[in-house]
Amino acid sequence: MIVGYRRIVWAAAVASVGFVSCAKESVSERSFAASDFPQSGAETVEEAHPSIEALQDRLAAYESQMVALGIGDSAPVVATRDGLAPTEARAAESEFASDEDAPSVAESVESPRASRSRRPRVKESSAASSESSAAGARADDASFASPPPAEPAPTANRQTVAAEAAAEEDAADAAMNPTCTSICALTEAVCGLQRRICELADEHSGEQNYQDLCTRAGEDCERAAAACDVCGDPEVP
Amino acid sequence: MNNFLRWSSGCACGLVAGIALAWTMTGNARDARPPQDRDALVALAQLVETEHRRVDLLVKAGDHAGAIRALEQLADGTWPSQARVGEAAVWMRHDVVGRLIRLELDRTEGMPTGFDALLARTERRLDDDGALAPNAFTARLAGLQGELLERADRDAAALESYEIALEMNRLLLDALIKEQP
Numbered sequence: 001m002i003v004g005y006r007r008i009v010w011a012a013a014v015a016s017v018g019f020v021s022c023a024k025e026s027v028s029e030r031s032f033a034a035s036d037f038p039q040s041g042a043e044t045v046e047e048a049h050p051s052i053e054a055l056q057d058r059l060a061a062y063e064s065q066m067v068a069l070g071i072g073d074s075a076p077v078v079a080t081r082d083g084l085a086p087t088e089a090r091a092a093e094s095e096f097a098s099d100e101d102a103p104s105v106a107e108s109v110e111s112p113r114a115s116r117s118r119r120p121r122v123k124e125s126s127a128a129s130s131e132s133s134a135a136g137a138r139a140d141d142a143s144f145a146s147p148p149p150a151e152p153a154p155t156a157n158r159q160t161v162a163a164e165a166a167a168e169e170d171a172a173d174a175a176m177n178p179t180c181t182s183i184c185a186l187t188e189a190v191c192g193l194q195r196r197i198c199e200l201a202d203e204h205s206g207e208q209n210y211q212d213l214c215t216r217a218g219e220d221c222e223r224a225a226a227a228c229d230v231c232g233d234p235e236v237p
Numbered sequence: 238m239n240n241f242l243r244w245s246s247g248c249a250c251g252l253v254a255g256i257a258l259a260w261t262m263t264g265n266a267r268d269a270r271p272p273q274d275r276d277a278l279v280a281l282a283q284l285v286e287t288e289h290r291r292v293d294l295l296v297k298a299g300d301h302a303g304a305i306r307a308l309e310q311l312a313d314g315t316w317p318s319q320a321r322v323g324e325a326a327v328w329m330r331h332d333v334v335g336r337l338i339r340l341e342l343d344r345t346e347g348m349p350t351g352f353d354a355l356l357a358r359t360e361r362r363l364d365d366d367g368a369l370a371p372n373a374f375t376a377r378l379a380g381l382q383g384e385l386l387e388r389a390d391r392d393a394a395a396l397e398s399y400e401i402a403l404e405m406n407r408l409l410l411d412a413l414i415k416e417q418p
Contacts, residue, residue: 055290055294062284071280190407200387213400217403220403
């Protein structure tokens, strides 16, 4: 009887350990669930630059889908759109069409596009990313993502061209690595925070807690920037 | 034969008991399972993504008021519960609110119109949504809260918000560096 009881206890313990470790794995995976979302880069060229009418059609379709799923009865997530799609927005479409893909939900933080292929400018850029700077950064990135086709030099042999193409491909792969993209985006955010914190600390020069946080933020910014550099940013000298 | 039956039934009982024990002990782990309603999560993500694109166009056209209105409608609309679609929905909402606050702050150098409402909106989201796994959207919102508090000359509270944002970003960075190729 005692032996049987021991077996039960042991089996329970083994099962518990196994189950808990599986559950922990699940928790750690959850932290990056946002990266599972559909990325705009996966879309075709036509889908990447939709018109505002196309976007509104899509929104209407998604709203209907959500209502059908029972999320919001008569008040879907986006209620009305009157007054949105002004003439200026239409004018912007053609300009916007030259930009890179619009950011996905997961990429919308602190102008991540700005850091996709660029080391954050720790000392130069503004304290926090603004919508205007984000738009500008996207335009910059577009030039990186879609460089004008280089005309082959007449004297270049095939091997050189192939090597250059391979190097470009490698650089593009490095730039598109999702972990590197996230690290560089995070660097932008951390260094922006550091600037704000240290500016605040300057106003409280006699208070240690402000100085401590400024120091910590500086360390984090340097660490993040170093990690971003490791990603082989083509713009890093 | 009897011994074998006793042994195997003991193991089976133990296994069931162990799973039941672990199930009750790991409430948090159960929360971390994939969302119950993946279709709802995908529909929500697509809708939010599309609205962000439309806001991009409005901002590009200089229609900041329209962009802000669109984000306000999105932020204040009906969102599926966390229990139904998981924590990702909360992150998405923080993303929307964060972008809204950023636009408002960029529009005016000084105190933005409806400053109290902006601060209240930020605090409501950060307080009501409870403890979340580290994520860039909530970290940004905490940083923006700090910025708002700083403009209201509440520097001590601003420092606290910045610290939260910094800590969350640090955890994210640690995890990402481990994943780095």
